[in-house]
Amino acid sequence: xxxxxxxxxxxxxxxxxxxxxxxxxxxxxxxxxxxxxxxxxxxxxxxxxxxxxxxxxxxxxxxxxxxxxxxxxxxxxxxxxxxxxxxxxxxxxxxxxxxxxxxxxxxxxxxxxxxxxxxxxxxxxxxxxxxxxxxxxxxxxxxxxxxxxxxxxxxxxxxxxxxxxxxxxxxxxxxxxxxxxxxxxxxxxxxxxxxxxxxxxxxxxxxxxxxxxxxxxxxxxxxxxxxxxxxxxxxxxxxxxxxxxxxxxxxxxxxxxxxxxxxxxxxxxxx
Amino acid sequence: xxxxxxxxxxxxxxxxxxxxxxxxxxxxxxxxxxxxxxxxxxxxxxxxxxxxxxxxxxxxxxxxxxxxxxxxxxxxxxxxxxxxxxxxxxxxxxxxxxxxxxxxxxxxxxxxxxxxxxxxxxxxxxxxxxxxxxxxxxxxxxxxxxxxxxxxxxxxxxxxxxxxxxxxxxxxxxxxxxxxxxxxxxxxxxxxxxxxxxxxxxxxxxxxxxxxxxxxxxxxxxxxxxxxxxxxxxxxxxxxxxxxxxxxxxxxxxxxxxxxxxxxxxxxxxx
Numbered sequence: 001x002x003x004x005x006x007x008x009x010x011x012x013x014x015x016x017x018x019x020x021x022x023x024x025x026x027x028x029x030x031x032x033x034x035x036x037x038x039x040x041x042x043x044x045x046x047x048x049x050x051x052x053x054x055x056x057x058x059x060x061x062x063x064x065x066x067x068x069x070x071x072x073x074x075x076x077x078x079x080x081x082x083x084x085x086x087x088x089x090x091x092x093x094x095x096x097x098x099x100x101x102x103x104x105x106x107x108x109x110x111x112x113x114x115x116x117x118x119x120x121x122x123x124x125x126x127x128x129x130x131x132x133x134x135x136x137x138x139x140x141x142x143x144x145x146x147x148x149x150x151x152x153x154x155x156x157x158x159x160x161x162x163x164x165x166x167x168x169x170x171x172x173x174x175x176x177x178x179x180x181x182x183x184x185x186x187x188x189x190x191x192x193x194x195x196x197x198x199x200x201x202x203x204x205x206x207x208x209x210x211x212x213x214x215x216x217x218x219x220x221x222x223x224x225x226x227x228x229x230x231x232x233x234x235x236x237x238x239x240x241x242x243x244x245x246x247x248x249x250x251x252x253x254x255x256x257x258x259x260x261x262x263x264x265x266x267x268x269x270x271x
Numbered sequence: 272x273x274x275x276x277x278x279x280x281x282x283x284x285x286x287x288x289x290x291x292x293x294x295x296x297x298x299x300x301x302x303x304x305x306x307x308x309x310x311x312x313x314x315x316x317x318x319x320x321x322x323x324x325x326x327x328x329x330x331x332x333x334x335x336x337x338x339x340x341x342x343x344x345x346x347x348x349x350x351x352x353x354x355x356x357x358x359x360x361x362x363x364x365x366x367x368x369x370x371x372x373x374x375x376x377x378x379x380x381x382x383x384x385x386x387x388x389x390x391x392x393x394x395x396x397x398x399x400x401x402x403x404x405x406x407x408x409x410x411x412x413x414x415x416x417x418x419x420x421x422x423x424x425x426x427x428x429x430x431x432x433x434x435x436x437x438x439x440x441x442x443x444x445x446x447x448x449x450x451x452x453x454x455x456x457x458x459x460x461x462x463x464x465x466x467x468x469x470x471x472x473x474x475x476x477x478x479x480x481x482x483x484x485x486x487x488x489x490x491x492x493x494x495x496x497x498x499x500x501x502x503x504x505x506x507x508x509x510x511x512x513x514x515x516x517x518x519x520x521x522x523x524x525x526x527x528x529x530x531x532x533x534x535x536x537x538x539x540x541x542x
Contacts, residue, residue, distance in 0.1 A: 039440060063439040065437055086437065136447055136449075139447055139448060139472060143420075143423055146414035147417070147418045149414075152414055152415070152418050152423070153427055156424055166357065168310075168311070168334040169378060170311055170312070171334055176410055178406050197471045197472055200471060201468055202406060
């Protein structure tokens with residue numbers, strides 16, 4: 001779904017550029033807009049670019065990031081760039097791309113890899129993809145939490161190595177969410193979505209910590225704003241959802257872990 | 272929590288038996304009630320029996336089931352039996368136990384392993400543990416579903432074998448619950464609890480099938496009653512929650528699987 005929106009974004013910009021230069025009429029004889037796609041991306045997105053009929057696509061069709069030299073070669077003279085957060089879009093790259101570059105679409109929530117000032121200076125439009133992975137990230141957080149608490153990895157290993165026999169009451173028992181306390185570090189979009197998903201599992205109490213209280217989100221999931229220490233001490237499950245900044249480096253350190261309950265489960269979905 | 276209730280059940284019966292035979296007064300000089308515990312069970316349950324001061328416990332302290340001959344030896348002359356569904360409690364066992372046996376507590380939802388008629392004939396009271404695992408079973412169902420759909424087992428294997436490199440947009444992509452259709456075979460307590468837990472993941476539609484429509488449960492999760500065929504054809508996720516009976520043997524056979532979407536995920540938590 002969001003891929004359609006994403007490719008549409010780059011197309012809108014390119015088609016605006018192409019048509020405006022051509023006096024608001026699409027001239028088929030005019031050269032197609034050159035677009036460099038820097039990674040193997042979902043086919044649906046490529047199809048949108050291809051089917052538009054206005055794009056000449058150069059594609060780094062690999063699961064691995066494009067090396068810098070190939071990236072620089074690839075962007076020379078392009079009108080559009082479809083990139084990921086592995087590509088550093090700086091002055092050097094923009095100069096190499098040249099004055100044709102009209103739009104950069106990055107398939108990422110973050111845009112730290114873009115030199116926004118240089119981009120602005122050149123009047124280049126930027127597309128990015130906020131929100132599109134909120135649900136998926138929350139779902140993966142719950143998946144990791146349950147797989148850990150219910151010891152699925154060990155269970156699968158036992159099933160594979162022949163250790164899975166008759167049912168044993170105490171064997172591979174884990175910890176359930178019923179009546180538990182869940183601590184959320186960073187009650188942003190993803191942290192909130194995680195709490196919404198965990199609630200019907202019978203969580204007794206949500207604790208959260210953040211730069212500042214988030215009264216609206218907290219009210220909806222009846223979460224209590226606490227210090228990081230209290231969160232560590234009282235939670236049966238801790239999930240981490242914060243950006244990596246100078247303030248959050250080393251946030252969960254030895255001291256934090258030593259305050260946690262011995263049976264608590266820690267899930268980090270931050271970078 | 273439920274273990275407390277469970278051990279309390281056996282204790283209530285034994286203490287009733289002991290005190291009634293002793294003329295409603297606890298006589299410390301009276302021999303303790305003999306209890307056979309047929310497996311390694313949670314310590315909390317054993318503590319309740321021990322701390323009661325009225326039980327003399329014989330314990331088959333192993334994760335593996337007690338062999339029949341040891342079980343028969345173990346129950347000879349007991350007042351109480353704490354067993355699991357692996358122990359067949361039939362005429363032979365009851366005769367071997369003898370007339371002292373007053374209460375059988377089985378740590379199981381099912382009681383197919385108990386010859387109820389023989390037990391009734393002897394006036395023996397029976398305890399079992401319905402409902403206590405509904406939440407845990409539903410939680411494990413969701414854990415299995417997410418671990419499968421989000422390909423956690425493959426991801427863990429890659430992390431272990433060194434295959435985990437930089438982020439790749441298409442790598443290990445799974446299927447999300449957002450906007451999906453979930454089909455539940457058997458909308459009993461567990462099936463219903465699974466639907467409740469999956470709802471906030473953004474499931475678009477719940478389908479279910481059962482011996483007959485369950486209008487109350489269905490209304491609460493807005494589930495539609497459909498045939499097994501339609502459920503197979505339309506669901507992105509199928510979870511199975513039904514007892515193994517002559518009618519359900521082979522329910523999900525080759526024909527069923529061939530009707531499922533090629534991308535659908537099938538989770539069987541039935542026996």
